Amino acid sequence: MGVEQIKKYADPEFSRSEVLANARYIFANTDEYMDFPRPISHKIIYIGGITCDVNNANSENLSDEYKHIFDSAEDGVVLVSFGSLAKSSEMPLENKEAFIKTFEKFPKINFIWKYENENDSIGNDLPNVFKQKWLPQKEILAHPKLLAFITHGGMNSVIEAAHYGVPLIAISLFVDQHRNAKMLEYRKTTIIVxxxxxxxxxxxxxxTTLTQGESGKEYRQKAKTLASMLSSRPMQPKERFLKYL
Structure with a gap:
């Protein structure tokens, strides 16, 4: 909600600077194991991953359609999604063709592509490409055969991938996504394009670097190590939020 809407509907005297100065705590949607090392005050409380319930997002809950995609993949599966704002179907044609040609080069990998235009036939001739208008992202990320996630680098996608131990190819588009991508590149779980x-x-x-050979093993190991660190914290995000609140 913007400042003007807050003034209109909640508090006519609202001041962003005063709220920040007087706040006892500021809850931040990031995590100290993911973010860059930096000095912070005692007011900053990290709660990144508060919506990411690893224990309940089970890949066994996927529909038969998705289970078939994973079961039929010889080497594994790659998820491709650019979130809800940046639509794959609205990419420039040359970008779409670059993705299609890439998918062709990896016939033993199945690609689940969040693609919003069901009437667009691009990629329909490739047996390893599965276009979906909507995706159960957490359940897909939780599947052990998922090799990588090609993402725009939105904070929720970055946090979810980190919690499930999935390495990323980050193609950041705007605002915080550039920093988010650099954040996990620093942790050596992400390649930026x-x-x-x-x-x-x-x-x-x-x-190829992210999924093949020794480099692929290293990226997956780094991602799994980060996920292990996140899951073994003394306080999980929900518990931390409630205790400080």
Whole structure:
């Protein structure tokens, strides 16, 4: 909610600067195991992952359609989603073609692609591409055969991937997404492909590094280690939020 809406509907005297100065705590949607090391005051309470219930998001709850996608993948599955604001169906055509050519280069990997236009036939001729208008993202991330997640780097996607131990290819688009991508690149669980450099060559190189050979094993191990650290904290985000509140 914007400042003007808060003044209109809640408090005509509302001042952002006064609220921040007088706040006893500021709950931040990030996590100290993910974020850059930095000095903070005692007011900052990390609650990143508060909506990410790892124990309840079970891949066994996936529909038969998704189970078939995972079961039929020889090497594994890659999830491709750019969130709810940036739609894959509205990408420039040259970007879509770069993705399609990349998918063709990995026939043993199945790609689940969040693609919002059901009438668009792009990629329909590829047997390893499965376009979906909506995705059960947490359950997909929880599946042990998921190799990687190609994402826009939104904070919720970044946090969920970290909690489930999934390495990323981050193609950040705007605002906080650039920092989010750098944050996990620093943790060595993410490869960044700039949005201005979406080419077949760059995508193939990034996906090969992230999923194949020793480099792929290293990225997956780093991602699993980060997930283990997040799950073994003395206080989980919900508990931390309630205690401080």
């Amino acid at each position: 700039p949005k201005t450099d979406i080419t077949e060559s760059n995508l193939v190189n990034a996906l």
